Amino acid sequence: MDTIMLNHYNIVKIVSSLAGQWPYQKLKTRLFCVGLITLSALSINVSQMRDLTNHLFIDWNTLETSEEYKIIARYAENGKRYSLGYSLYCCFAVCVFMSVSLIPQVLDIILPLNKSRPILLTYPGHYFVDEREYFFYIFLHAVVAWEIVISGIIAHDCIFVTYIEHVCSMFNVVGYAQLLEDTFTVPFAMQILLVTIALSITLLQMVQQDDSSNILQTIRYTLYVFGQLIHLFFLSFEGQKLIDHSLQIREKIYNSCWYKVSVKSQKLITLVMIKSLRLSYLSAGKIYIFSLESFTTVLQTSMSYCTVLASFQ
DSSP states (O other): OHHHHHHHTHHHHHHHHHTTOOTTSOHHHHHHHHHHOSOOHHHHTHHHHHHHHHHHHHHHHTOOSHHHHHHHHHHHHHHHHHHHHHHHHHHHHHHHHHHGGGHHHHHHHHSOOSSOOOOOOSSOOOOSSOTTTTHHHHHHHHHHHHHHHHHHHHHHHHHHHHHHHHHHHHHHOOOOHHHHHHHHHHHHHHHHHHHHHHHHHHHHHHHHOOOGGGHHHHHHHHHHHHHHHHHHHHHHHHHHHHHHHHHHHHHHHHHSOGGGSOHHHHHHHHHHHHHHTSOOOOEETTTEEOSHHHHHHHHHHHHHHHHHHHHTO
16 A cells, blocks of 8 residues: 555655655755755644645545545546646746756857857856856856755645645545645745745836847746746645635535434534535635635736836836
8 A cells, every 4th residue: 555655646755855855754864955955944844744744644544445545546646747747847947947048158159249149147146257258157056056946846836736635635535624724824925925026026127128139038037927927826726626625525415315314423414514614725824825816816916016116117
């Protein structure tokens, strides 16, 4: 059973181990990885992460019928596919984003001008050296830095989507959503704040790029905004699934043959229905609830902030 379970979660185990966020890693290994990963918020909550993962494996071990197993396995495979697709997308997006900096260098070789084209760094920075002479060293440093950062983001989001899919599966058979909420609410509060600010500033920079010569810079800003939107939509989509599945519990009880069970069981069913009146959701700091509606709200808020900032120019 352990081998079968791990087969469903091997993607999230690999990316989490690389970022030092797999709760069953040895302490020395985790400390080494976390030392490389600047986004180590989940590593602060190792005990909570281990509790969540223990619950996940316990749920697998308590399955009694083949139908229950098929339901859990189906959602686990969904999480695996989402994690793999998201990981590939993030890696591809970073590669494209980084490659834009090489375009002026390539054009200088293929279509040389009377003078060299301006240097386009992967991100604004001052290295206190001649940027043209040491461009490839600076580019190599940026590649390493971006890969470290993106591995932390991928690990965090893949762990999140795996847990959400498992909670949805338990709602489909019944779950541990509150423990998930307590673990992720603070890290997600910081993420939402940073995403909103970053989107607003980046949109403002795009608006200010009115010179056609800065087309490469505009492309980079566009890629960054698109990446942030995909990241936020990925989290909001899973949050919406959690809400939808918690709603389905009440509907399934309504449509079940509850009248055929004993009076004692009917009383228990009543308690379950009362409990199901309260939606299960995932929030950021108990303020922002992850859903598709909230996703559009963040987008509108970022646009509003961008408009306000632009008015000061």
